[in-house]
Every structure is written in C-alpha cells, then in structure tokens.
Amino acid sequence: MNASENTPMSSPIANSVFAQDKLSIGITLPITRDNDSVVDYSEQLSLARLADRLGFRALWVRDVPLNSIEYPDPVGHLDPWVLLGALASNTERIALISGAIVLTLRHPLHVAKGAISVDALSRQRFILGVGSGDRPPEYAAFGRDPDTRRDLYRQHWETLAAAVTVPSRVIPDHAPRGAPDFYLLPRHNTSIPMLAVGSGGQSVDWIARHSLGWMTYHREPQAQRGRYSMWRAAVDRATSGAFRAFGVAMRLDLSEDANEPAVDISLGYRTGRRALVALLREMRENGTHHVTLNITSERRAARDIIEEVAAHVLPEFHC
Template sequence: MTASDNTPAAPSIANTVFAEGKLTIGITLPITGDNQSVVDFNEQIAIARLADRLGFRALWVRDVPLNSIDYPDPVGHLDPWVLLGALASNTERIALISGAIVSTLRHPLHVAKGAISIAALSQGRFILGLGSGDRPPEYAAFGRDPDARRDLYREHWDTLAAAVTLPSRVIPDSAPEGAPEFYLLPRQHASIPMLAVGSGGQSVDWIARHSLGWMTYHREPQAQRGRYSMWRAAVERAASGAFRGFGVAMRLDLSKDVDEPASDIALGYRMGRRALIEVLHDMRESGTHHVTLNITSERRAARDIIEEVAAHVLPEFHR
C-alpha cells in the first residue's frame, strides 16, 4: 500500500463494520494498564499491525484535547489526526474510526480537512465518529459556551456533512463580497461515513436521520436491550425499513482461565474467553452490530489477549 494509491475501498468501509444481523469486533487504542499514563506509542503501532493482520475489523482512536487533575483519564493521548495518520500508514485492511472527534471544540472545516486526509492515506478506510464532549471547564478553555453544546454539534455536523459527502462543498462561516468559492483537497473518491458517538445532546430521532449508526457505552444487558429497542423505533420513524448500525464500547479484562464467568467491572467485564463468546452472542441477538474492546493489560500482555481473541473469538463472528 502506498499513500499515493487512492483507489477507494470496496465495499464501503462502513459496511464491513456495521452489517445487519452480524456482529464485528474492533479494538480501542491506546491499550494501557490501570492508571497507566505513559504510553509506548511504538508498541501501539505494533499492536495495530497485529490487529490488522489477525482480522479485527476496526481500530478506534479517542480525542482528548486537554487533561486535568479532576479528569479521571490519566492517559497521554496523542492528537487523533496524528495517530490516525500513523495507523493509516501502518495498516492495510482494518477500518480506522475516530471515537470520537470533539466536534464542538474544533472548527468543522479543520475536521473535514483531517477526515479527507486520513481517508486518502488509508485508501477509504476511515469512518468519522463525532462527539460533543461533556466537560464544561474544557469548553471554557476553548472559549466555548457549554450551554451551546447541542446547537454547536448540529451546526458543525451540517458543515462537515457538506464537506465530506460527495459532491463536496465548503460552507464558510461568512462570505464577504468577492470571496472565492473554496474547496477541499485532496479530491475525494467517495463520501466519508459519519457516525454519532454518544448522543451529542441530540435526540435518537436526530441521530437516526443523520448518522450511519449510533455508538454508545457498555450497559448491563437488559438496559442495553432497551437502548437498542429505542434506537430501532427511532430508525423506523426516521427512515422506515433502512438499516442503521448500533455499536458498543466495552472494557475487557480477559482472564487466562478460559472458563472464568463474566463479572462486572467499570464499563465492561472480567471473564474468560468462553464467557466472552457468550456475552458477544447475546449482544448480537439483542441488536448490537459492532463491539470495540477497550482492553486492560494490567494482568496480561495486550498482545496475548489480542491473539487469544483472534484465534478463538473472531471465528465465531467474522465468518
């Protein structure tokens, strides 16, 4: 693969991650141990290559603009566009997904430029996941009003959609008399899929109308089934008969004991691989189309966990 070869991916990368009646599995980067703040990003690139080779469907990258002592995530995240560029250059098949760009704190035309750049580098393997952020002090640091979050999210989504959907067009904040008509380069070969990660302060009906799907956090099974039922009802109201994906981010502490039953941890489970297969089967039957694993490597090396999941879990779902 070369960066200059811009042959679009086929079929659409969104269809390889979200497909009706199926469940696919991805990985969230970076992978760290509990309370680990220093990340070996060369190791993260090696993990990405391994996940790509072993058949995971997606790599997810978070956007954490600022850290503070009161924010519970101590990890030193790279800028998402920098990391996504490195992943695009070091993988060949796996989908790359921003999970999620904090669109309310970035100008939408800058986000669009980043999105089409990653789509070009990855040969069409990029899905633009968008969130709104939820920390009022971070809004203040960027000169934004947290009470305007919902409106900003919708406005920026519309500007982004115009820019990354073919035919692409730039919607300027203002256009003085005599201003040129702007456009974005490199030229796109296909529209970039857009995904709502979290609610962004919007109704599920709005998300169903505008997004290829809805990505949410882990909840206990009964609550998640109710969440999916609410989503399906919204999709039927917004686009009757259409398919819209539903995905879950789930933390995984995989035991060496293959028979260890599932036990709750924050935003996921500790369990052996047999319980993991059961949990994923139940999620698929309940309407989940994609699960990204937020792997904790406190007890085991991340590579060991990834290789075990690839050997014994992926064949159950990635046929």
C-alpha cells in the same frame, strides 16, 4: 440536508464494520494498564499491525484535547489526526475510526480536512466518528459556552457533512462580497461515513436521520436491550425501516482461564473467553452490530489478549 446525503451507507469500509444481523469486533487504542499515563506509541503501532493481520475489523482512536488531575483518565493521548495518520501508514485492511472527534471544540472545516487526509492515506478505510465532549470545563478553556453545545453540534455537523460527502461543498461561516468559492483538496471520490458517538445532546430521531449509526458505552444487558429498542424505534420513524448501525464500546479484562465466568467491571467485564463469546452472541441477538474492546489487564500482556481473542473469539463472528 436529507438523510441519504448524510448517511453514505454504500461505503465498503462502513459495511465491513456494520452489517445487518452481524456483529464485528474492533479494538480501542491506546491499550494501557490501569492508571498508566505514559504510553509507548511504538508498541501501540505494533499492536495495531497485529490487530490488522489477525482480522479485527476496526481500530478506534479517541480525541482528548486536555488533561486535568480531576479527570479519571490520566493517559497522554496523541492528537487523533496524528495517530490516525500513523495508523493509516502501518495497516492495510482494518477500518480506522475516530471515537470521537470533539466536534464542538474544533472547526468543522478543519475536521473535514483531517478526515479527507486520513481517508486518502488509508485508501478509504476511515469512518468519521464525532461527539460533543462530556467535560464542560474544556469549553471555557477553548472559549466556548457549554450551554451552546447542542446547537453547535448540529451546526458543525451540517458543515462537516457537506464537506466530506460527495459532491463536496464548503459552507463558509461568513461569505463577504467578492469572496471566492472554496473547495477541499485532495479530492475524494467517495463519501466519508459519519457516525454519532454518544448523543451530542441530540435526540435519537435526529441521530437516526443524520448518522450511519449510534455508538454508545457498555451498559448491563437489560439496559442495553432497552437502548437498542429505543434506537430501532427511532430508525423506523426516521428512515422507514432502513438499516442504521448500533455499536458499543466495552472494557475487557480477559482472564487466562478460558472458563472463568463473566463478572461486571466498570464499563465492561472481567471474563474468560468462553463467557466472552456467549456475551457477544447475546449482544448480537439483541441488535448490536459492532463492539470495540477497550482492553485492560494488570496480569496479561495486551499482545496475548489480542492473539487469544483473534484465535478463539473472532471466528465465531467474522465469517
């Protein structure tokens, strides 16, 4: 497949989240307090409706197949397709993004069926973010060899991209003599944008050729600038200067004091809103097109943080 077949950049929902020289802001679900393992998903849907109404650009949903006491994340995540279906029914405008479906542990045709279903329910508001997973013991639990992760990711990407791109086609694992030609229903008239979340064991050149963009975790500003420069060079090599998005997942502990300076925390910042605006402006200037906020706080309700960001931060960027 060529890059244009795998990067449907004309998608209106992709363009609302990722645009040249602009920065948009989303939210990662679920929103929990530190060390919480039980999530009230009725409240999460309420927060999703609030984010949609207040103008956030995207809701991100993780895929966490299994839990272990050895893992740092104790949260009881819902199956991503179930949660995305609920979000599709509870929101109107906001993009829904998987961040990220573990492509190496799921059959790509099952992923394609889920993606097409969510896209239909949400009226073409879905962006399909995929990754390869970063927990090797899960590979053994699913009967996979972690040493095959890189090749498996590429193979599954090809099958998945063929199925969710218009015109859609099914690439079977095996096609015995006399096997019928398969297709996926419901029919979709527009391609579903595909986004690389993490590297999936691939080079940045491969990602630039095949994905609408690259989503990474937060790093300190100098490291992030270096990462964007590496990405921009890969895009220029692979696509002759075409636009490819760059996004960041950032943890946010928003202070009640609007003037509190930013302090580094793991994968993000504790900060007041004014310093948050300054940080996001710098990220935009350095080439970041989207930031999804992983909101956390032991002191404030998530609803209050969402409302403050919407009132005082979004107007700086969503214009």
